Amino acid sequence: MKRILADVTAFGRQYLRSRVGTFFALAFPVILILLFGAIFSSSGTPKVPLAVQDLDSTFASHGFVQALNNTTLITYQAIPTNVNFQDYMRAHSINVALQIPAGFQAALIQAEMGNASAKVNVTLAGDRTQSSFGIVYSAVAAVATAFNLKVANATEVVSVDESQLTVRQFGYIDFFLPGIIGFTVLTTPLFGMTSICAEYRTRRFFKLLATTKLSKAEWLAAKVVFYVLLLFLSVAIMMLVGVVVFGMQAALTPLAVLLIIAGTFEFTSLGMVLGIFVRDPGTGEALANAIGFPMMFLAGSFFPIDAMPPFLRTLARGLPLTYINEGLRATMVFGNDGTALTYLLITLGFAVVFFVVGARGLSWKSK
Amino acid sequence: MKGVVSPGATNVDGKDSRGRGDRKLHGTARCRAARDVGVGEHVIEVRGLVKRYPDITAVDGIDFDVNRGEVFSLLGPNGAGKTTTVEILEGLRDPTAGEARVLGEDVRSGYRRIRERVGVLPQDFEPFDRLRPREAVAYWAHLFDHAVSDRDVANIIETVGLTDRASTFALNLSGGEKRRLGIAMALVGQPELLFLDEPTTGLDPGARRELWKLIGDLKRKGRTILLTTHYLDEAEQLADDVAILNHGKIVAHGSPSALISQFGGGTTIVLAGARRGGYEALSSRGIAAELHGIDVLVHVPMASQVRPLLAKLASIEVPLTEIYTKRSTLEDVFLKLVGARMEEGVLAA
Numbered sequence: 001m002k003r004i005l006a007d008v009t010a011f012g013r014q015y016l017r018s019r020v021g022t023f024f025a026l027a028f029p030v031i032l033i034l035l036f037g038a039i040f041s042s043s044g045t046p047k048v049p050l051a052v053q054d055l056d057s058t059f060a061s062h063g064f065v066q067a068l069n070n071t072t073l074i075t076y077q078a079i080p081t082n083v084n085f086q087d088y089m090r091a092h093s094i095n096v097a098l099q100i101p102a103g104f105q106a107a108l109i110q111a112e113m114g115n116a117s118a119k120v121n122v123t124l125a126g127d128r129t130q131s132s133f134g135i136v137y138s139a140v141a142a143v144a145t146a147f148n149l150k151v152a153n154a155t156e157v158v159s160v161d162e163s164q165l166t167v168r169q170f171g172y173i174d175f176f177l178p179g180i181i182g183f184t185v186l187t188t189p190l191f192g193m194t195s196i197c198a199e200y201r202t203r204r205f206f207k208l209l210a211t212t213k214l215s216k217a218e219w220l221a222a223k224v225v226f227y228v229l230l231l232f233l234s235v236a237i238m239m240l241v242g243v244v245v246f247g248m249q250a251a252l253t254p255l256a257v258l259l260i261i262a263g264t265f266e267f268t269s270l271g272m273v274l275g276i277f278v279r280d281p282g283t284g285e286a287l288a289n290a291i292g293f294p295m296m297f298l299a300g301s302f303f304p305i306d307a308m309p310p311f312l313r314t315l316a317r318g319l320p321l322t323y324i325n326e327g328l329r330a331t332m333v334f335g336n337d338g339t340a341l342t343y344l345l346i347t348l349g350f351a352v353v354f355f356v357v358g359a360r361g362l363s364w365k366s367k
Numbered sequence: 368m369k370g371v372v373s374p375g376a377t378n379v380d381g382k383d384s385r386g387r388g389d390r391k392l393h394g395t396a397r398c399r400a401a402r403d404v405g406v407g408e409h410v411i412e413v414r415g416l417v418k419r420y421p422d423i424t425a426v427d428g429i430d431f432d433v434n435r436g437e438v439f440s441l442l443g444p445n446g447a448g449k450t451t452t453v454e455i456l457e458g459l460r461d462p463t464a465g466e467a468r469v470l471g472e473d474v475r476s477g478y479r480r481i482r483e484r485v486g487v488l489p490q491d492f493e494p495f496d497r498l499r500p501r502e503a504v505a506y507w508a509h510l511f512d513h514a515v516s517d518r519d520v521a522n523i524i525e526t527v528g529l530t531d532r533a534s535t536f537a538l539n540l541s542g543g544e545k546r547r548l549g550i551a552m553a554l555v556g557q558p559e560l561l562f563l564d565e566p567t568t569g570l571d572p573g574a575r576r577e578l579w580k581l582i583g584d585l586k587r588k589g590r591t592i593l594l595t596t597h598y599l600d601e602a603e604q605l606a607d608d609v610a611i612l613n614h615g616k617i618v619a620h621g622s623p624s625a626l627i628s629q630f631g632g633g634t635t636i637v638l639a640g641a642r643r644g645g646y647e648a649l650s651s652r653g654i655a656a657e658l659h660g661i662d663v664l665v666h667v668p669m670a671s672q673v674r675p676l677l678a679k680l681a682s683i684e685v686p687l688t689e690i691y692t693k694r695s696t697l698e699d700v701f702l703k704l705v706g707a708r709m710e711e712g713v714l715a716a
């Protein structure tokens with residue numbers, strides 16, 4: 001235990017004395033919070049710009065556009081009627097555009113008068129793979145349906161009432177911050193440890209340590225302790241920024257604290273596991289990137305996992321970071337401590353495995 | 368009892384420290400037993416040691432013993448197998464074959480017990496950049512479970528002559544100061560045995576000489592030191608016992624003076640500036656000589672022949688600038704045994 005404390009002190013001193021490194025370790029998550037917070041918090045739901053070429057230009061077609069505007073999902077822009085629809089889109093780099101054909105009002109009148117074969121198509125052009133296309137498509141389809149019902153003189157049976165899911169008034173920052181904490185729990189120790197392992201190997205510090213009584217497990221434990229302290233500092237700064245700048249509501253619960261500790265334990269150990277394969281700083285960085293980057297995106301640090309395609313969702317279930325992100329959201333945002341506890345146990349499971357593999361697998365000696 | 372060698376107790380304790388019974392001893396008890404081992408005791412025993420790599424046999428069946436309290440030097444060019452041997456003894460590499468015992472423990476099974484009792488300065492030692500020497504020494508002492516006071520740390524730093532630099536980041540120390548710090552760190556466990564792997568390589572002559580003095584002081588304080596080097600003068604100056612290692616084999620082994628008298632070819636009389644004329648004058652009188660540049664060298668194998676030969680040479684009329692005698696050095700021994708000179712660890716024909 002004394003040896004671990006001595007190592008934490010010596011390592012911490014060196015770490016904090018390399019001021020630039022420490023600054024970025026602490027500042028990077030804050031920069032992310034400010035950046036993402038600024039993008040998403042201010043404007044509420046983002047609106048999609050929609051260009052419309054109204055070749056009909058009647059009361060009915062104006063009404064259709066007005067109804068689209070009222071959905072609040074889009075902002076309207078006109079395309080002149082005397083240009084080619086497709087060419088104009090290309091020339092002006094328009095993502096989604098709607099064309100209302102001439103005869104739109106005429107067809108509606110025909111239908112209202114009972115002509116069953118009356119029909120008109122509006123054209124929605126754009127890139128289907130873009131999420132903005134999906135948003136516009138839903139809006140157009142909804143308005144079209146409303147028009148159809150009106151023409152058929154039907155009454156609305158199903159309607160939607162809005163209600164807030166959670167108790168407190170949460171903003172985007174409250175969902176986002178747990179993700180950034182998870183991100184930091186991943187990156188700070190993982191990237192740190194792989195580069196330390198590379199440095200300790202190339203500069204022969206491992207060999208030097210092997211001549212003392214300090215064991216590899218003790219050395220790793222000391223790194224875990226240090227990174228837990230560093231992460232506490234980092235999370236405190238993030239929470240402060242969240243509250244002061246964005247009026248964040250989510251609170252750090254005891255389970256969140258435990259998840260942060262377990263996660264740091266987990267990723268510090270994973271860093272040492274990667275250290276087994278690291279022979280020089282270049283490999284160390286590459287390896288940490290290869291494991292770290294996909295994980296931070298797939299495990300829902302920045303985007304909800306539910307928004308991903310099914311096979312990625314399955315993949316995310318296998319990633320250790322997923323349980324930290326989701327666990328933190330569960331306890332910090334939804335107050336769902338049951339889920340958080342399960343995820344905490346899963347995280348500890350991963351952590352113990354990584355610790356044992358790292359402490360045993362990494363060799364301090366030479367062949 | 369501390370630090371005192373008592374001949375009466377030597378044999379008994381000496382045997383015990385190698386026997387199995389000693390392994391159960393802990394803390395002060397074991398320390399005492401170890402300290403009581405007599406002067407003649409082997410601190411290191413190496414038998415038939417082999418280390419093979421896929422493409423090279425780095426250590427090729429070597430045997431040697433290191434006595435307590437002596438400086439033992441492994442001397443050899445780059446790639447001779449010095450570091451490999453030393454690291455096997457430190458427990459940092461596993462031997463392919465053979466046996467090695469350090470402080471009575473087998474290096475394979477006794478690694479944990481050995482590392483508590485030895486101090487190590489690795490080749491190309493680098494300190495932790497952002498620790499001050501006094502912090503590094505205190506840190507290292509804790510890693511050996513030694514509770515050190517600030518006073519103790521200051522003493523160790525004083526021993527290696529770093530007192531003035533004790534509060535500088537290691538990053539900013541000179542090469543020689545870094546090595547001193549390394550030696551200070553090796554000393555914190557109060558080791559009975561010190562491994563110094565090329566402690567002076569890459570240092571300027573002044574810094575080397577200062578380190579020699581430090582190593583001499585440590586020896587006088589009773590430490591056993593295994594020193595590797597490729598400086599012949601260093602081995603000659605410091606070592607009680609030298610093993611010349613080449614291509615993984617020991618080509619000669621003994622005290623520097625024994626090696627010199629056995630392989631050095633005795634004394635050389637130098638007729639400086641005697642030139643070819645001098646050489647021919649000697650040859651015509653039946654004296655075997657050698658022309659070396661403008662100097663004429665006469666090798667005298669036995670010390671008893673030096674005086675008569677000098678008298679004889681003085682009577683011959685040859686123009687010369689100076690006449691002097693030169694005793695053989697390890698350099699001559701090395702040249703004779705290895706067939707090449709050694710400059711900074713590199714063999715030159």
Ligand SMILES: Nc1ncnc2c1ncn2[C@@H]1O[C@H](COP(=O)(O)OP(=O)(O)OP(=O)(O)O)[C@@H](O)[C@H]1O
Pocket residue numbers: 366367420421423424425443444445446447448449450451452490597712
């Ligand atoms: N891990 C290894 N794998 C393969 N070959 C090795 C390994 N370690 C050492 N060798 C080889 O073994 C030989 C002896 O190396 P060693 O480091 O013991 O030499 P040395 O006497 O310490 O030389 P130097 O004076 O340069 O330090 C060298 O030829 C070296 O290339």
Ligand SMILES: [Mg+2]
Pocket residue numbers: 449450451490564565
């Ligand atoms: Mg070497």
